[in-house]
Amino acid sequence: MxxxxxxxxxxxxxxxxxxxxxxxxxxxxxxxxxxxxxxxxxxxxxxxxxxxxxxxxxxxxxxxxxxxxxxxxxxxDLMPVKQDPDVVVTDLRFGSNPVKLYQPKTSSLTPRTGIIFYHGGGMVLGSLKSYHRICCHLCKVSGSVVLSVGYRQLPEHRFPVPEIDSFASTVHFLRSLKDYGVDPARVVLCGDSLGGTVAARICQKLEERQDLPKIRAQILIYAKMQGLYFQLPSYEQNKNVPMLTRRFATYCFSQYMDINPAWEHVIFKGGHLPTESWEKYRKWLDPENIPQRFKQRGYRPVSRMPLNESAYLEVGLRLERATFPLMVEDEVVARVPEACLVTCEYDFLRDDLLLYKKRLEDLGVPVTWHHMEDGFHGVLNTLTLRFFQFPCSARIMNVIVHFIKGL
Structure with missing residues (x-):
């Protein structure tokens, strides 16, 4: 033995x-x-x-x-969680959805700004616990009430579960703002990566609701905004840059959308969409909408490969039917609240948010944009990690807090 x-x-x-x-x-x-x-x-x-x-x-x-x-x-989630004596943290459930509420310990004579935060991680990484440090810090330095929203994840749950769960928790919170000392006129939706995608979609959906307080602003941090076109400059320039390489992004996206990763080559060559579909979305997705300065680092336009009928039937149709923030009609996007957008130069998804920025500006939506020249996808998660913190993470937090305090 x-x-x-x-x-x-x-x-x-x-x-x-x-x-x-x-x-x-x-x-x-x-x-x-x-x-x-x-x-x-x-x-x-x-x-x-x-x-x-x-x-x-x-x-x-x-x-x-x-x-x-x-x-x-x-x-x-094995990373130790440090409590801040200046922040009160409460674990709650809105229906079956877990959430964490962060409130400044000091009292306030007036209602506070409310921030609803949706975490990222592509349904593989990310959780309420792993984003505790970010939400706690955001609550403390902005003086706001922060609600961190949890949602069901892989492998059992896929698209559009994060949006469904997060929308339900958001509606619950909006109906209870007075209970948490939040000013109904100052509610901000915030998210990074997939959480930014969710935040943008919920902003669009809430514009149809007349029974809930209006969202004051949205903060989107290196978010994925579309799922049809994969030949943007950043997809080529940053395909091997950690922490979101093309290989990891493909794994997360294929699992999230429940599509076969074997179609990766066809998708990245554009062979999953017929010409008529591409022409329909071209006005929003064309690399010509990306400023020239972002094409100077090793980008050459690539011709789309001929349509692969099997890829279209298995993948293209599903992606066309999925609702991403950038693919929504103008009359919806034009009504969303002002936005604070944060992009990172070395992020695989950088150009998604640049396209959304142009779309918002073209439709008259106020946009505050911050670009981190030394940033990469996921850098905000290094905030408060002391030796392993990147300076870029603190700058992202600073611009977010400055935007919130200016509302």
């Missing part, structure tokens, strides 16, 4: 060493760390940790022990 135990321990050690070496080699061979990113070694460490979690997740999933998304979130 002891001999068998020693064999198992030895095999586990060999496997762990092998996986660690694989992750390091894979990172060194594939990752692109642009010279414009400050503290490149930190980014390499973060990327290796993510790759390690992903690789172990694949192993455990293959052994039918645990799904990859569940394992990655479990490891992500």
């Amino acid at each position: 002891l001999f068998l135990l020693l064999i198992l321990l030895g095999a586990g050690g060999v496997l762990s060493t092998g996986i660690g070496l694989y992750v390091i080699c894979y990172h060194l061979l594939t990752a692109d760390i642009p010279a414009g990113i400050s503290h490149p070694l930190k980014l390499r460490i973060f990327h290796c940790v993510l790759l390690l979690f992903m690789t172990w997740g694949k192993v455990l999933e293959a052994l039918k022990i645990c799904s990859l998304p569940r394992f990655v979130r479990f490891m992500h």
Whole structure:
């Protein structure tokens, strides 16, 4: 029995060493760390940790022990949570949806600004716990009441579950603002990555509701705004930049939309859409809408490949029917509240938000835009990590707080 135990321990050690070496080699061979990113070694460490979690997740999933998304979130949530003495945190449930309420401990003679925050993570990473530090800090420095919204995630739940769950929690909160000391005239929706997508869609949907307080503003941080066109400059320039490489983005998107990742090549060449569909959406998605300055870093326009009928029937039709913020009609987008948009130069999804920025401006919606020249996707999550914090994360928080205080 002891001999068998020693064999198992030895095999586990060999496997762990092998996986660690694989992750390091894979990172060194594939990752692109642009010279414009400050503290490149930190980014390499973060990327290796993510790759390690992903690789172990694949192993455990293959052994039918645990799904990859569940394992990655479990490891992500192991980060210790530090309580702030100046913020009162309350765990609640709005129906079946978990939420966290953050309130400044100091009393206020007037109702406070309310911020509804939707976390990112592509349904693989991200949770109420992993975003605790961000929401706590946002509450403290802005003096606002922050509601962090939870939603069901992969592997059991896919599109459009995050939007459905988040919309239900948002409506519940909007109907109870007085209970939480929130000014109905100053409610802001905020989200990063997929959370930004959700925030933008909920803003659009709430414009149809006359029974709820009007949203004052929306804050979208490196959000995904469309799911049809994958030949934008940033998709090529930043395809190997951590923390959202093309490979990881493809995994998250295919799982989220429940499509076969084997169609990746066809999708990124535009072969999943017929010409008539592309012409319909071209006015919103054409790379010509991207300012020239963002095309100077290794971008060459690529011709769309001929239509792959099978890809269109299995993927294209589904993506056309999905509702992304950038694909909504003008009369809806024109009514959304003013926006604060944050983009990062080295973000795979950078151009999605640049397209939405132009669309909002063309329709007369006020836009405050901040571009982080040294930023990358997910950098806000390093906020308050001390040694591993990137300066860019603090600048993003500062511009968000400044925008909120100016409302």
